[in-house]
Amino acid sequence: xREARLLDECRFDAWVELFEPDGRYWVPMAWDQPDPxxxxxxxxxxxxxxxxxxxxxxxxxTVSQWPPSRTCHQVSNIEIEAxxxxxxxxxxxxxxxxxxxxxxxFAGRVRxxxxxxxxxxxxxxxxxxxxxxxxxxxxxxxxxxx
Numbered sequence: 027x028r029e030a031r032l033l034d035e036c037r038f039d040a041w042v043e044l045f046e047p048d049g050r051y052w053v054p055m056a057w058d059q060p061d062p063x064x065x066x067x068x069x070x071x072x073x074x075x076x077x078x079x080x081x082x083x084x085x086x087x088t089v090s091q092w093p094p095s096r097t098c099h100q101v102s103n104i105e106i107e108a109x110x111x112x113x114x115x116x117x118x119x120x121x122x123x124x125x126x127x128x129x130x131x132f133a134g135r136v137r138x139x140x141x142x143x144x145x146x147x148x149x150x151x152x153x154x155x156x157x158x159x160x161x162x163x164x165x166x167x168x169x170x171x172x
Contacts, residue, residue, distance in 0.1 A: 029149075030099035031172060038080035041171070045073050046148035047142055053154045068159065069171075083169060090169040095125040097170050101136075102132060112141040112150065119154065121172050132172060133157050 032041040046050070052062050053069040061068040071079065082088055103118040115138040123130050132157040140147040154172045 027101060030101050033099055034097050036083070036094065036170075038083050039077075042073060042076045042080050045076060046143070046150050047073060047151075048085050049073055049129050049149050049151065049172065051076055051152050053156065054159060055154065056160050068109075068156070079171070088169075093125065097124070098122045099172075112139065113147065114139055119172065123170060132168075134159075134172065136172075142152050 029041060029044055032038075032044070049069050049072070050062075051069060052067060054062070055066050055068050059065050059067070083091060089128075097103045098121075100119075100120040100122075101117050103116075105116045107116075117136045117138075119132075119134050119136045121132040121134075134154050136155075137151070137153045138149055139151040141150050142148075156172070
């Protein structure tokens with residue numbers, strides 16, 4: 027829930043800090059895509075690229091944010107499992123973005139691999155499987171992370 031709130035409040039630097047140093051953010055381009063290394067992905071970024079994304083989103087000359095997006099991340103159907111390296115959290119996500127008189131909706135299934143750290147958990151992997159990942163639905167013009 028904290029991650030969703032940070033994204034909706036445009037606190038992108040704080041969002042990036044939720045990730046472990048070797049953490050990954052992955053949005054596959056195909057349903058049931060087995061891995062990001064041997065297939066094309068909509069997004070597959072490590073922390074360095076996430077920091078760059080955060081800087082760009084906050085820069086005054088970022089055209090994709092004139093005017094800034096307003097978003098709502100709705101997280102539900104949460105399941106938590108422990109494993110040897112930490113926690114696996116599954117959830118459902120509805121993402122709504124409003125910008126320039128257009129409201130867009132995306133929905134998907136999310137998996138977080140979490141690792142315990144001081145003060146809570148760090149994100150090792152966030153995988154977002156969009157229901158319409160394999161259609162021409164304007165995914166590539168998304169600026170705010172899912």
